[in-house]
Amino acid sequence: MTKQLRKQPIRIKAKQPVEIRPGLLLPAGTYRGDWQQTCIDLVSRQWSDPTYSSELTAEDLHSGIPHEVQQDLRSIDVTKAVA
Numbered sequence: 001m002t003k004q005l006r007k008q009p010i011r012i013k014a015k016q017p018v019e020i021r022p023g024l025l026l027p028a029g030t031y032r033g034d035w036q037q038t039c040i041d042l043v044s045r046q047w048s049d050p051t052y053s054s055e056l057t058a059e060d061l062h063s064g065i066p067h068e069v070q071q072d073l074r075s076i077d078v079t080k081a082v083a
Contacts, residue, residue, distance in 0.1 A: 004039035006047070012054055018081045031060060033078065052082045 012033040017025045033054035040046040053075055 004042065006035075006037040006039075008035045009033070010035045010052070012052060012078060012082065014081070018078075020076060020078065020081070026056070026060065029060075031056070051077060051079045054078050 010033050012031045014026055014028050014031070016028050020026050031054045033052055035050055035052055037047045037050050040048055055075055
């Protein structure tokens with residue numbers, strides 16, 4: 001049986017810079033992202049806690065990011081920073 005998935009595009013607002021990795025800051029601003037939940041149990045209709053992700057570009061982040069790090073940031077889980 002396939003898992004059911006709820007996914008919705010959202011805007012994520014950072015009121016202050018957020019450290020998404022040691023030494024890598026996401027400046028304050030508004031970013032496109034996704035809200036997502038996975039169905040844990042179809043019978044009881046239990047859903048996972050939501051997760052939040054954002055597609056980032058080098059322009060979104062402070063300059064000086066090595067190219068290999070930029071490639072790794074195409075989609076990043078920002079759930080811990082969303083509260």
